[in-house]
Structure formats: structure tokens, C-alpha cells
Amino acid sequence: MGALYSVAEIRQAEQAAAAQLPPGALMQRAGQAAARIALDLLGGAPARPVLVLAGPGNNGGDAFEVAANLAQAGVDVAIVHIACEGEPSAETAHALGRARASTATFADSIPDDGQWSLIVDGLFGIGLARPLEGAARAMVEAVNAVDCTVLALDVPSGLDADSGAVLGPDGVAVIATHTVTFIGDKPGLHTYAGRDYAGEVMVARLGIDEAMMPGASIHLNEPPMFELAFVPRLHASHKGSFGDVAVVGGAHGMAGAPILAARAALFSGAGRVYVASVDHGPAYDNVQPELMFRDAATHNFAGSTVVAGPGMGDSATAIRILAKLLDGESPLVLDADAINLVAASPDLQSRLSARHAPSILTPHPLEAARLLGVTAGVVQGDRLEAAREIAARFDAFVVLKGSGTVIAMPDGEAAINPTGNPGLASAGTGDVLAGLCGSLLAQGWPARDAALAAVWMHGQAADRLVAQGVGPIGLTAGELPAAIRTVLNRMVAQRPKRGGQPQS
Numbered sequence: 001m002g003a004l005y006s007v008a009e010i011r012q013a014e015q016a017a018a019a020q021l022p023p024g025a026l027m028q029r030a031g032q033a034a035a036r037i038a039l040d041l042l043g044g045a046p047a048r049p050v051l052v053l054a055g056p057g058n059n060g061g062d063a064f065e066v067a068a069n070l071a072q073a074g075v076d077v078a079i080v081h082i083a084c085e086g087e088p089s090a091e092t093a094h095a096l097g098r099a100r101a102s103t104a105t106f107a108d109s110i111p112d113d114g115q116w117s118l119i120v121d122g123l124f125g126i127g128l129a130r131p132l133e134g135a136a137r138a139m140v141e142a143v144n145a146v147d148c149t150v151l152a153l154d155v156p157s158g159l160d161a162d163s164g165a166v167l168g169p170d171g172v173a174v175i176a177t178h179t180v181t182f183i184g185d186k187p188g189l190h191t192y193a194g195r196d197y198a199g200e201v202m203v204a205r206l207g208i209d210e211a212m213m214p215g216a217s218i219h220l221n222e223p224p225m226f227e228l229a230f231v232p233r234l235h236a237s238h239k240g241s242f243g244d245v246a247v248v249g250g251a252h253g254m255a256g257a258p259i260l261a262a263r264a265a266l267f268s269g270a271g272r273v274y275v276a277s278v279d280h281g282p283a284y285d286n287v288q289p290e291l292m293f294r295d296a297a298t299h300n301f302a303g304s305t306v307v308a309g310p311g312m313g314d315s316a317t318a319i320r321i322l323a324k325l326l327d328g329e330s331p332l333v334l335d336a337d338a339i340n341l342v343a344a345s346p347d348l349q350s351r352l353s354a355r356h357a358p359s360i361l362t363p364h365p366l367e368a369a370r371l372l373g374v375t376a377g378v379v380q381g382d383r384l385e386a387a388r389e390i391a392a393r394f395d396a397f398v399v400l401k402g403s404g405t406v407i408a409m410p411d412g413e414a415a416i417n418p419t420g421n422p423g424l425a426s427a428g429t430g431d432v433l434a435g436l437c438g439s440l441l442a443q444g445w446p447a448r449d450a451a452l453a454a455v456w457m458h459g460q461a462a463d464r465l466v467a468q469g470v471g472p473i474g475l476t477a478g479e480l481p482a483a484i485r486t487v488l489n490r491m492v493a494q495r496p497k498r499g500g501q502p503q504s
């Protein structure tokens with residue numbers, strides 16, 4: 001499965017492998033793998049030269065190997081090198097010698113009028129220690145101003161491989177169309193700014209055996225992580241077999257938010273779905289008359305999975321209802337205002353931590369920041385750490401939303417979601433996700449699998465809609481439930497077979 005490794009873990013694997021190999025072997029393999037990908041991207045004899053940017057460290061060494069290999073393959077290559085102040089590593093010095101001995105030419109800076117068939121970014125990799133300044137910064141800005149295919153070596157220069165943040169308050173990083181990353185995949189390529197800067201990510205393992213890699217605690221959220229939880233339905237089933245969901249929210253002026261969550265629950269297979277309004281909500285939904293409407297203050301939630309928060313507001317009634325729900329035994333999804341209410345109340349926080357039934361929290365970065373008592377900038381600067389911290393603090397399953405949503409479990413396991421697109425950046429899509437999480441819980445899914453599958457399907461549904469021309473611009477939250485239903489039924493149909501008795 002798609003393991004993601006921290007920089008520290010990659011360094012550990014690199015050292016273990018290098019100890020068993022001739023000097024420079026890993027860098028040579030990195031150069032060969034990247035040159036193969038570069039030749040594929042060029043797709044035949046290029047009309048224009050390839051520009052290779054080589055930094056002061058070993059990322060620059062990889063770049064020299066790529067340059068030498070491309071030159072050997074008959075490609076016209078120009079190299080711009082930022083030399084290091086001291087001595088380069090032995091393998092980088094060797095790679096530089098190979099590049100100098102090849103037909104590649106060296107220039108002091110990127111020519112203003114240069115036109116390239118491909119730019120190879122070998123400025124900085126996992127050794128990036130501080131924001132880019134001076135010549136390096138100017139070079140990155142020049143690359144980003146050119147409309148050209150850009151292949152980043154290991155990591156787009158300027159991007160933190162652990163967090164997906166661009167280094168520095170006003171930092172810059174290379175916007176690559178493709179990234180070939182070495183030894184193992186890295187979380188920062190898939191979350192926060194990472195998806196925009198890395199482009200398509202390819203992993204070159206450099207011949208390092210899986211067994212030599214450290215056990216990963218972070219994975220890409222892909223179907224093998226959760227697909228066994230999809231169960232085909234038995235003929236001998238009825239609506240009571242698929243659980244009840246009650247969505248609590250809908251303060252004055254916010255009646256639509258719980259309805260979106262409720263529709264998502266209905267379209268993803270919950271047996272019965274209620275909307276419990278905190279503020280005298282509508283009597284029925286004429287688009288989805290299957291939904292049942294109740295008063296949250298008097299509704300009996302026993303036996304239901306509860307999704308609390310969409311449009312819930314912060315009234316005394318909302319706080320009282322939330323306290324009761326936190327003390328109850330129903331599986332809970334807490335979203336939006338329910339998260340804000342918990343963040344503002346040490347009393348609600350201790351009730352949440354003390355729960356025995358599963359809780360899934362679905363904060364966006366600002367809601368997560370309120371829970372942690374920090375700014376949204378701090379959360380975004382290390383999304384994995386923020387999600388894990390909330391999961392540990394409240395013994396809950398956490399979905400930290402945004403590009404590259406992070407899912408963190410109370411036991412420290414974490415995943416980064418690769419599906420979804422900016423079409424989801426519109427009001428109400430989070431309500432749909434909360435309703436989907438609640439629906440899977442109500443159908444008996446373990447909280448871990450429910451959180452992983454809900455996030456993946458929500459993004460996949462948006463990706464399918466965009467592929468059909470429905471978005472990204474103008475995609476509405478209300479269009480998601482039907483698309484989620486299609487994705488879910490496909491997942492059930494494609495689920496790997498498991499022998500044994502029918503499951504009820």
C-alpha cells in the first residue's frame with residue numbers, strides 16, 4: 001500500500017542501503033531513473049534543449065547524473081549550477097565530473113530568452129533547511145514564470161517534504177508538473193501546497209527492498225486501506241438493517257446545512273434519516289421527502305448514529321443538546337458548529353474525551369485551530385501533527401479537511417487523501433462529508449474505515465463530476481450525494497471476494 005515516509009525515515013533507509021552498496025550507487029540509480037522519466041516526458045528527439053538546475057547538495061548531484069545521462073542519449077542539455085561553499089560530497093563531486101565530461105554545457109544563470117523542452121529541478125531536496133533566498137529564489141521564480149514541463153527531483157525545491165508547506169512566510173518553491181521522488185513517497189507531496197507544487201508524483205525506489213524500509217505510520221488513503229468494509233447487501237434485509245442517522249443542526253437561517261448532510265446519508269445507504277433541528281426547522285424537504293424532521297430538543301436519539309454540527313449555531317439550546325449527545329452511547333460525527341462549541345468549552349471537551357462510543361471529528365483548518373488553541377497557519381504548517389494531536393487529545397478519529405485531507409486515528413495511524421479537487425471548495429460540501437461519515441457508521445462500519453472511505457469517496461465523486469464537465473467551477477454540494485452513490489455501488493461491486501458465510 002502507498003506508504004509515506006518522513007524525511008527522517010528516508011534518511012534512515014538511505015543510510016542502511018548505502019552501507020551495502022558501492023559509493024555513489026544510489027545517486028547513480030536516482031539519475032538513471034529520473035533520466036528515463038525525462039526521456040519519456042520528452043517523447044522523442046526534442047526541438048529545444050533541456051535545462052537542468054543543480055543545487056549545492058546531493059540533490060544537485062542527482063541533477064548532474066540526469067544531465068550526463070540525457071547528454072549521453074543525444075539530448076542538448078544546459079546546466080545552471082549553484083555551487084556549495086565548502087566541498088561537495090564525494091558522490092556529488094563524481095556526478096559533477098561526469099556532467100563536465102559530457103556534451104552538456106554550463107551557464108552561470110538561466111538565460112533570459114531561453115526556451116526549453118523540459119526543466120529539471122535539482123536545486124534542493126530533503127536537505128532544504130531554510131527559506132530560499134538570493135540566487136536560488138530568483139532561479140525558482142524564473143522557472144515558475146516559464147510555461148514548460150518541469151520535472152522535480154525528489155521534492156520541488158522550496159517545499160517541505162514532511163508538511164507540504166512552502167518554507168518561509170513569503171517563501172517560493174518550484175511549481176513542477178512532475179516529481180520523481182526517491183526511495184519512498186513523502187507526505188508533503190500530497191497535502192496542503194504539495195499537490196499544487198509536485199504535480200504528478202512517481203516513486204523511484206532505487207532498488208531498495210521494501211523490507212529495508214522502516215514501518216510507515218502514514219499511508220496514502222487508497223481503496224486497499226478500507227475496501228473490505230464494503231459489503232454487498234443480502235436479499236434478506238430491511239431498512240432496519242442499515243441503521244438510523246440523525247443530523248442535528250439547522251439553526252435559524254442555516255436549515256440547508258443539515259439537509260445536505262441528511263441527503264448524503266440517504267444516498268449512501270442509511271436505512272432511516274432524520275433531521276433534528278435546534279430551531280424549529282422545516283417540516284419536510286420537498287426534494288427529498290424520504291427525510292424525516294424532528295425537534296432536536298425532544299427527539300430520542302437512542303439507537304441512531306448522530307451527525308451534530310451542520311448549521312447548529314451556538315445557542316444555549318445547541319450547547320445543551322450537544323452535552324447530552326456527548327454523554328450518550330450513539331456513535332457521533334462532530335462537524336462545524338459542534339466542533340466550535342467543543343473548542344469553546346472545557347466542559348464539552350471533557351465529555352468528548354470520556355466517551356466510549358466512537359467519535360469522528362471533521363474540522364476544517366480553522367476549526368482544528370480553535371480546538372488546539374493555535375492559528376490556522378500553525379495547523380496548515382504541519383497538518384499531520386495537528387490531526388494527530390486532536391485525535392490523541394480526544395481519543396477520536398479526526399478528518400482534517402482541505403487539499404490532501406489528513407485522517408488521523410487515536411492510535412497514531414494517519415492517512416493522506418489523494419482524491420478531490422477545488423470544485424469542493426464551496427459551501428456545504430463539508431456537510432455532505434459529515435453525513436456520509438455518519439451513514440457508514442450507522443451501517444456498522446468501524447470508525448477508522450468509515451472515515452477513510454467517506455473522505456476517499458467524497459473526493460472521488462467530485463473528481464468524477466469534474467471529468468463529466470460538472471465543475472470544478474460551479475460544482476455544488478447538492479450534486480455530490482448522487483455521485484457518491486455511484487462511487488459507493490461501484491466499490492461494493494468491485495470489492496475483493498472473501499469466502500465464508502453471507503454477512504448480515
Ligand SMILES: NC(=O)C1=CN([C@@H]2O[C@H](COP(=O)(O)OP(=O)(O)OC[C@H]3O[C@@H](n4cnc5c(N)ncnc54)[C@H](OP(=O)(O)O)[C@@H]3O)[C@@H](O)[C@H]2O)[C@@H](O)CC1
Pocket residue numbers: 014018026027028030055056057058059060061062084123124125126127128129130131132133136153154155182
Ligand atoms: N545521500 C544519498 O545517498 C542520496 C541522496 N539523494 C539526493 O540527495 C538529496 C539530499 O541531499 P542533501 O542532504 O545534500 O540535501 P539537498 O536537498 O541537496 O540540500 C542541501 C544543500 O543545500 C543547502 N541548503 C539547504 N537549504 C538551503 C537554502 N534554503 N538556501 C541555500 N542553500 C540551502 C545546504 O547547505 P547548508 O544548509 O548545509 O548550509 C546543502 O548544501 C535528496 O533529496 C536526493 O535528491 C539521492 O541521490 C539518493 C541517494
Ligand SMILES: Nc1ncnc2c1ncn2[C@@H]1O[C@H](COP(=O)(O)OP(=O)(O)O)[C@@H](O)[C@H]1O
Pocket residue numbers: 336364400401402403404405419420421422423424425426427428429430431432433458
Ligand atoms: N481545494 C480543495 N481540494 C480538495 N478538497 C477540497 C478543497 N477545498 C475544499 N475541499 C473539501 O471540501 C470540503 C469543505 O468542507 P468545509 O470547509 O467544512 O465546508 P462547508 O462547511 O461549507 O461544508 C472538505 O471535505 C474539504 O476537504
Ligand SMILES: [K+]
Pocket residue numbers: 059121122123124125152153154155156157
Ligand atoms: K528538487
